[in-house]
Amino acid sequence: xxxxxxxxDHDYIGYEGETILHVARxxxxxxxxxxxxxxxxxxxEHHPASCRVCVVEIKGRRNLAPACxxxxxxxxxxxxxxxxxxxxxRVIVELLLSDHPADCLICAKNGKCxxxxxxxxxxxxxxxYDTDLSxxxxxxxxxxxxxxxxxxxxCGHCVDMCENIQTVGSLGNIGRGFGTLVGYPFxxxxxxxxCVFCGQCIKxxxxxxxxxxxxxxxxxxxxxxDSKFVVCQTAPATRVSLGEEFGLPIxxxxxxxxxxxxxxxxxxxxxxxxxxxxLTIMEETTEFIERIKNKEKLPIxxxxxxxxxxxxxxxxxxxxxxxxxxxxxxQMMGAVIKSYYAxxxxxxxxSIYVVSVMPCIAKKFECDREELNCNGLRDVDMxxxxxxxxxxxxxxxxxxxxxxxxxxxxxxxxxxxxxDIFASTGGVMESxxxxxxxxxxxxxxxxxxxxxxxxxxxxxxxxxxGGVELKVAVASGLGNxxxxxxxxxxxxxxxxxxxxxxxxxxxxNGGGQPTHLGISRKEIIRKRxxxxxxxxxxxxxxxxxxNKDITKLYxxxxxxxxxxxxxxxxxxxxxxxxxx
Numbered sequence: 001x002x003x004x005x006x007x008x009d010h011d012y013i014g015y016e017g018e019t020i021l022h023v024a025r026x027x028x029x030x031x032x033x034x035x036x037x038x039x040x041x042x043x044x045e046h047h048p049a050s051c052r053v054c055v056v057e058i059k060g061r062r063n064l065a066p067a068c069x070x071x072x073x074x075x076x077x078x079x080x081x082x083x084x085x086x087x088x089x090r091v092i093v094e095l096l097l098s099d100h101p102a103d104c105l106i107c108a109k110n111g112k113c114x115x116x117x118x119x120x121x122x123x124x125x126x127x128x129y130d131t132d133l134s135x136x137x138x139x140x141x142x143x144x145x146x147x148x149x150x151x152x153x154x155c156g157h158c159v160d161m162c163e164n165i166q167t168v169g170s171l172g173n174i175g176r177g178f179g180t181l182v183g184y185p186f187x188x189x190x191x192x193x194x195c196v197f198c199g200q201c202i203k204x205x206x207x208x209x210x211x212x213x214x215x216x217x218x219x220x221x222x223x224x225x226d227s228k229f230v231v232c233q234t235a236p237a238t239r240v241s242l243g244e245e246f247g248l249p250i251x252x253x254x255x256x257x258x259x260x261x262x263x264x265x266x267x268x269x270x271x272x273x274x275x276x277x278x279l280t281i282m283e284e285t286t287e288f289i290e291r292i293k294n295k296e297k298l299p300i301x302x303x304x305x306x307x308x309x310x311x312x313x314x315x316x317x318x319x320x321x322x323x324x325x326x327x328x329x330x331q332m333m334g335a336v337i338k339s340y341y342a343x344x345x346x347x348x349x350x351s352i353y354v355v356s357v358m359p360c361i362a363k364k365f366e367c368d369r370e371e372l373n374c375n376g377l378r379d380v381d382m383x384x385x386x387x388x389x390x391x392x393x394x395x396x397x398x399x400x401x402x403x404x405x406x407x408x409x410x411x412x413x414x415x416x417x418x419x420d421i422f423a424s425t426g427g428v429m430e431s432x433x434x435x436x437x438x439x440x441x442x443x444x445x446x447x448x449x450x451x452x453x454x455x456x457x458x459x460x461x462x463x464x465x466g467g468v469e470l471k472v473a474v475a476s477g478l479g480n481x482x483x484x485x486x487x488x489x490x491x492x493x494x495x496x497x498x499x500x501x502x503x504x505x506x507x508x509n510g511g512g513q514p515t516h517l518g519i520s521r522k523e524i525i526r527k528r529x530x531x532x533x534x535x536x537x538x539x540x541x542x543x544x545x546x547n548k549d550i551t552k553l554y555x556x557x558x559x560x561x562x563x564x565x566x567x568x569x570x571x572x573x574x575x576x577x578x579x580x
Contacts, residue, residue, distance in 0.1 A: 006077045019047075020056055020067040020078055031056065031080050032089065032118045034206055035155040036068040039165055046160040051153070052092050053118060057082045064088055090122050098129040100207075101137045101150050107208040112517055114206035115153060134178040142190035143368055144197040144213055144361040145511075149181045151209035158182060158201035158210055165504070166478040168311065170195040182209075194314050194577075197362040198307040198478065198502040199511015203521075212361045212385055212512055216392045219355065219382060223266040228353040231269040232262050233333045236277060237359040237423035237507035238386050240531040244514045245390035246401050251527035253535060256405035261389075262357075263406060264398050272408040273356070274415030276333035277422045277431075279553070280304065281544035283570055284326045284428075285435045286561035288497060292468065297321050299472075299488065299495045302428050304328045306366035307502035309574065311478050316485050317576035325571040327379070329422065330356050330363055331372045333412070334379030335569045340557045341412060349377055356383045359423075359510030362502070371572055385512025414549040417536030424529045425476035425506035426452035426459060429499040433472070434543045437465050447542055453533070455505065455522070458483065460495065472497040477504040508532065 001016040007029060014023040024031045035051040049066040056067045059077035064085065079085060097119060104110050137150030154173075159182060162171040170193050174181045184193040202210045223230055243252040262270045288300050303309055303324045312319060327335065334354045342349040356363060366372065367380035384392070393400065407413065418434055421427030430449040437446070451461035452472075457480035460473040473495045475481045481500045487493040503509045508528035509521065516524060536542060544550065558566045 003072055003074050005072050005075070008078070008080060014072045018072055020065070020070050020072055020076075021047075021054060023072060024067060024080065029080060031067050032121060033068060034114060034118065034153065035157070037157050037160065037204060046156065046164075048156055051096075051155060053089055055085060055088050055092075056080050057085050086122070089118075090124060093119050093122055093124060094127050094129060096153055097124070097127045098131045099134050100131075100153070101133065101148075102131070107151070108211040108214070109205075109208035112515055113208060114517065116207075117517055135181060140183075140189065141213060142195070142197075144364040145190060145199065145202060145210060146213055147183070147190075147210050148208065149183070151207050152182050153207055153209070154180060154182065155206055156182075157204040157206065161200050161204050164479070166196075166198060166200055166502070167482050168194060168196055168198075168478060171201060196307040196310040196314070196478070196502060197365045197511070199361040200503060202361070202511050203509075203513075203515060212387065213364060214388055214391070215364075215382060215384055216388050216395070219384060219392065222353060222355075222382070227351065229268050229347055229351045230266070230353045230355065231271060231337060232267040232355045232357060233271045233273045233276075233330070233337075234258060234262070234357045235273045235330070235359055235423070235507065236420050236427075236532070237510060237513070237528070238357050238389070239535075240423070240508065240528045241359065241386050241513050242390060243400065244516070245387070245394075246399055248401065249527075250516070250519070250524055251531035253531055254400055256407065257400040257403045259408055260403040260406035261393050261398050261400045264403070265392060265396060267355070269409045270406075271333060271337065271412040272415055273329050273333050274419035274422075275408075275412045275547070275549065276329040276336065277419035278415055278544040278547045278550050279332050279336070279570070280326055280329045281418060281428075281431045281435050282550060282554075282561045283332075283566060284324050285432050285439060285544075287324055287326065288432060289436060289440065290562070292470075292496060299493055299498045300324055301488075301497075302499045303574075304422065304428055305360075305362070305501050305503075306369075307360070307362035308478070308481060308500045310362070310365070310577065311481065311502065312485070313574055314577040315482075316489065317578045319485060319488055320574045320576070322488065323574055325567075325573070327372060327570055327572050328363075328366065329419075330358065330366065330383075331379040331572070332570050334367075334381075335374040336412065336553070338374045338377055338379070339569055340553060344411075344556075349375065353381045354379070356380050357386065357389050358383050359386055359507045359513045360503070361385060361511045363512075374569055385510075387512055387514060390514070411549045411552065414547055416544050416547050417539040417542035418544040419547075420532055420536045420539070423507045423532045424453070425501050425504075426454075426474040426499065427506065427532075428501075429472050429474050429497065431544060432497065432499075433463055433465075433470075435545050436470075438543050438545045440466055453529075455525075457504070470497070471495050472499070474499040474501075476501045476506050478502050505529070
């Protein structure tokens, strides 16, 4: 039903059920917000109306009203920037700043902080109130992320994301009044909680209260250590996001310039994790086919995402046998570098130091898992995010926009389009289906499975391979994963294979990816996904089994997919993390 209202002395039409903020955003009328958050994933809102930054003046009402939580009514006259509103917002933000550390210049969120942006927008150049922090201004570290209660403004974004979208329930409010903190149960370390390190809390934090662990200074020292043969690998999603940190349009493919940038930093070799993504598909598809033939441990569930694996280990440990035993592409690449590559080029594997550039902070946790090793050596020694790489390049005066193109090092550099699409939700499953028909019948049954692409949290499709009807599903976001796991747990799952990515929309939206002020996450994700699928579309080889370097690897080293040696180096085990 249409509702006639006035905003800033202009007539507009709203609709029943809309709030003032809904109407304003639809009409591009700017109202600042801090605690309000809209989830593209499931079209839900988080509007506790706690920060009051979005207050507006309504004619005839004594008190200012929060736009995010005030429904429109017929005849309502609203003023979004009256003198009274502007003054109230200044007071509110100054009060927030009075309880906030004034270390913006060295804050990881400097330039991308929503509180900083609003303070600038309101013209605040000094705070009228004494600053006496109610929360400790101290960093608490874990393997992947760190938090500072002093920087927290209690907007609730991270709690909402963790509880309602990811359904992990790791973060929550602790204490009351001025002593209220956001943290983990019993104020413990994230490493000791059920946190899965998906990093989505970091992406929605408007300040620098939650951020990733930064290892760039440690890496700089390692790059100068002549006793180490330092190599790098880059994940599929990194190539369509790194350029954003250098002013390039969102989704720009900077693969070849990224490789040159890594060489300029001093890496001895630069490999493509896409190669091991193809390797993962060969191993996982073979495992899938064997399970289909034996009719056991179905559905097979992908194991590429470490946040998802930790989630299942902690909350659905009875379903661990359904997980593919394949290591993730990151770990497979590390194992291949420290075995096959080391043997081939007569390099002492103990001297090899493998660094991964990932869109995901959970990879920092993954590389530290004790069971992920090669001949007693860790598969991967260090993981840095896309944001860390950008920081490192800028610190060394390297602007990738002006670098020459460079190719990945052989023989671990070739990849197919089936590897590129790992970056987006549905990509792993799509690549498995492409490869399954090729391996079984040496024909391309189908290349594009568009039913598995898109923004919907759970998607499915059916395909007939050699007379066998296969039904598969993909889910992104752990809240959606939970829905599929309930089907498996209850014995009602109609699928033979399930792909799960912890981050909504997949690695293109990973916790270590660049963030942007004033641009919706949906728009950012769409542009990165479009670029990834264009890379895939333009490759001459789009099925993992067509990768000649993968074929060579099997012929020279592993013999065949799922061989004894392949299992020894490329597969792993999992264990229950459920509290006893």
